[in-house]
Amino acid sequence: MKLSVGEIKTFAARNGIFMALVLLIAFFSVLNPKFFSTGNAMNVLLQVAELGIIALPLGLLLISGAVDLSVGSIASAAAVNAALTMSATGSIVLGFAAGLLFGALAGMLNGFLVAYLGLNPIVVTLGFLSVWGGYAMLMTNGRTVTRTELPDGFREIGTASIGPLPLRLAMLIAAIALAWYVLNRHRIGREVYAVGGSQRAAYLMGIKVTRIRFGLFAACGVSSALAGIMLAAKVQSVSPAIGLNLEMSGLTVILLGGVAFAGGSGRIGGVVAGLLFFGVLRNGLVFLQASPFLQTIIVGLTLVVAVALDESIQKIVKKSWENRGRAALAERSHPDEDTQSPTGLALRS
């Protein structure tokens, strides 16, 4: 079978992030041979573990046609809640419980406002980005909770491992597996795509649109809280700004991974590739000894490029549906076109 230009373009649009990832790794490896090593690969994975735990449920939320910009602040506030609880009670379990419970409540609050009251998700969660960021500062007076105030066991969590596998990496893998299962093999996944594709059509199919959205916001809240606490365990102290910019990085990862900002399409494989691309980029810049300020600029630029790519990817994919549909019809040479204009310009009759 001969591949047409259109088919190659479509393939590239759908799988571009994987190719870009390979090229990026090759690029840094050429510049610095030490970059391409198992040790450094593990570094990259550990650096993005928490970001991945946030990005995966956030990706599902984006596919369903909504967005949560408060994930970074929820992570900070949850970590602060966990730290304060732990320093007061000395109990790690209570600390985790306080952090995760807070995350769940914050997520459900977002979900209630967006799904049940129909408020705009961008505005609502932008508001809570500020609310929970401020809350974290207020609770700690802007001060970092230091390692001596935290229970010893908590510090070990950041470096614990299951056999040869670091705990934090294991959590990332579990998050990937869970997200893949929910999106590809569970009923909810189909419904997430449906809600993102057309809320109204989904509602008319009897899909509980509000419940799906609400659940996804709650999941984002819990996973952000978990990510915040794990970050704290990693750096062994809790700054009230520990989750700063996680929403930016999360969105970059997701959009790089080919999830449509408008909702309705996206794959877990893409998000994982986006995550790795992001991790490799940041790690590679460190290898090149780029200024941290330059790194921030480059990360921001990546987000803009990702959005630009999102637009053109969606266009190319839509176009390919049209072409392949026409080709399929032509093969059967069956006059099965309706009487509407093919350009969709036909007036209502």
Added chain:
Amino acid sequence: MGHMAKAGGPSAAPEAVRLELRSLTVEFGATRALESVSARIVPGEIVGLLGHNGAGKSTLFNVVSGVFPASSGDFLIDGIHVGARSTPMDMARLGVTVIHQEPALAPNLSIIDNLFLGQSDLYPKDRTGAAHRALARVGAALDLDLIVGTLSLGERQLVDLARGMLRGEMKILLLDEPTAALGRTETVALHRLIRNLAAEGVTVIYVSHRLPDILDVCQRILVLRSGRLEVDGPASQFDGQTLAKALAPDAKVNGFAAARTAGPESIGCEQPDAAISCRAGEVVGLFGMAAGEQFRLLESIFGLHRRFGFRLGGRRVAVASPAQAIRHGIHLVPADRENDGLISGASALDTVFLPWYRDGNHRGFWIGPKAGRQVYARARAALNILGPGSSAPIDEFSGGNRQKHLISRWMFPRLPRVLLLAQPTQGVDVGAKADIAQAVRALAAEGATVLVASAESDEIDLLCDRAYVMNGGRIAPVDRTTGFGGKLLSALLELSDRKSSKEEVA
């Protein structure tokens, strides 16, 4: 607006032809939307254009207003050849104005801003004066600063019309279902305006499903059937009956069982404006105006409007949401398949199974790539679906095959108790229509009740054992006998006549 269309007044040059169509043909792929249509229309003539959906009315409008070119043939305006590459803007400059059922105005802007929107000169000299004169000409006494979104539909149509007049000399006015959503008094006013414009020499082409409106205002009637011009004659030759016959000449009866053994009542309503009673095994039509109350009844049964009480299998139920309706075994195929039915990007298989993944053996906890394949294959065979495979996005299928997927969704994974179909064969080709009809009959034979809401008498004729005609809060049953389609239309006429006489008394 100094220049009025005086040059081409009917008395001035009786033999002048304003619009001449010369064997106009439009093809979309293998389908001919228009087939060698020829006609000569003189200035000041009001022509009624009739035909069912897909008969080619919109295509004709689109060609004359420059939206797309004809595949072959051409047309002349005032004897001047119109090039194939003319855009809607060019045609507007040539004096062609189109008024759609829903006027294309910016709802957030004021009347005066809308009037000059899209003109080359947004702020001409004497802007308010020109606007006042244009509004006066269409008989609209409206404050120029009113926001268009606050106007009634009739008022918005007048503003749209005034806007057309500001563009220059109006030569040809195309009206697409202008009265579909208007009340009686608004309709009368619009018709008076149309007559005045015609007296000034404007050629009017008037598309409507409302036969009484056509008969009221038009001097000449053209009927399109499957893209061909089948009837062209003076309006005085027609009345409601003959017009209905011209639209649907041969109502064929094939395999419709007045004799079919229908079961006990499965669904019924008492409301005076929706008093229906349908039995298991019946296919019942609900016929009415375009976007009329028959569609609202379907939506109410499906739980889309306030709690709506009705009888279901002998029990009283009130359904509050689609999810509830589906649990009762009531399934709806909505009229707007692209926006309300299909999810762009979903696979063909998912399109059919999306509402049902909870039902299978896996209870939705493990949906493998093979889940539902067998049922899907059965649906595909039953409805003769053509196109790519089951994992291809639904967008890759053609319109008719997309509609078949939508119908499959509500027929095969789970057998409905009551299947609600809103214009199920709209915009699909003849072969697909037959496939859908066959599947619907088979479903009824299995004991389901099917309700078909439509504004097309031939769609009801194609599918239904009997029908109710709904209009203006009244409902009347019509049985399937010879000339079913014609009977539907005359019943609708009768209902709307009663409605209008009632309104005039009031």
